[in-house]
Amino acid sequence: MALLEIIEYPDKRLRLASKPVETIDARIRRLAADMAETMYAAPGIGLAAIQVGEPLRLIVCDVHAEGEDAKLLTVINPEIVATEGEVAMEEGCLSLPGIFEEVRRFAKVGVDYLDLDGERRHIDAEGLLAVCLQHEIDHLDGKVIFDRLSSLKRKLAVRRLERFKAEREAKEASAQKNA
Ligand code: K1U
Ligand code: ZN
Numbered sequence: 001m002a003l004l005e006i007i008e009y010p011d012k013r014l015r016l017a018s019k020p021v022e023t024i025d026a027r028i029r030r031l032a033a034d035m036a037e038t039m040y041a042a043p044g045i046g047l048a049a050i051q052v053g054e055p056l057r058l059i060v061c062d063v064h065a066e067g068e069d070a071k072l073l074t075v076i077n078p079e080i081v082a083t084e085g086e087v088a089m090e091e092g093c094l095s096l097p098g099i100f101e102e103v104r105r106f107a108k109v110g111v112d113y114l115d116l117d118g119e120r121r122h123i124d125a126e127g128l129l130a131v132c133l134q135h136e137i138d139h140l141d142g143k144v145i146f147d148r149l150s151s152l153k154r155k156l157a158v159r160r161l162e163r164f165k166a167e168r169e170a171k172e173a174s175a176q177k178n179a
Pocket of ligand 1: 043045046047090091093095132136
């Protein structure tokens with residue numbers, strides 16, 4: 001297994017509409033395993049293939065609570081087929097480091113998808129899993145959480161992201177100089 005590089009905003013690839021997975025073969029299983037390892041290492045609770053530069057409709061997520069066993073969900077070619085209610089939750093994004101914003105989404109979603117054996121599956125999700133699935137499906141459609149904010153909040157969040165990345169670069173440069 002391997003850790004993959006997570007691409008960050010404003011990388012244009014985050015704006016691509018990802019293509020359906022046509023064949024679930026060894027390459028896809030390897031990619032899914034590498035994505036899971038990358039998500040756990042980040043750490044994060046979800047990851048879409050485009051975040052590691054692969055424009056495919058493939059997602060991993062795991063929203064298990066602290067103290068519980070890991071519960072990895074690999075979702076291929078997801079379709080939201082049912083929605084209910086509304087919820088506002090603070091979300092992070094591994095492609096927008098340092099950004100946490102409240103986003104309004106459906107409270108419950110029903111999602112059809114394929115698993116890694118190519119079997120058709122359905123999941124009815126609520127709470128954090130429902131939010132995480134919607135966040136990841138947004139990535140598959142070329143959307144990030146900035147697109148769900150008002151224009152003012154979006155401007156402020158982009159500025160905060162730029163500041164975060166500049167400070168991170170400065171810290172890295174200083175650490176290299178002192179090494
Ligand atoms: O897709 C991504 O960018 C991953 C993102 C998913 C997500 C987070 C919050 C709400 C909806 C979707 C993350 O995992 S950000 C990191 C994060 O949430 C986290 C990190 C450490 C511990 C617990 C959560
Ligand atoms: Zn994200």
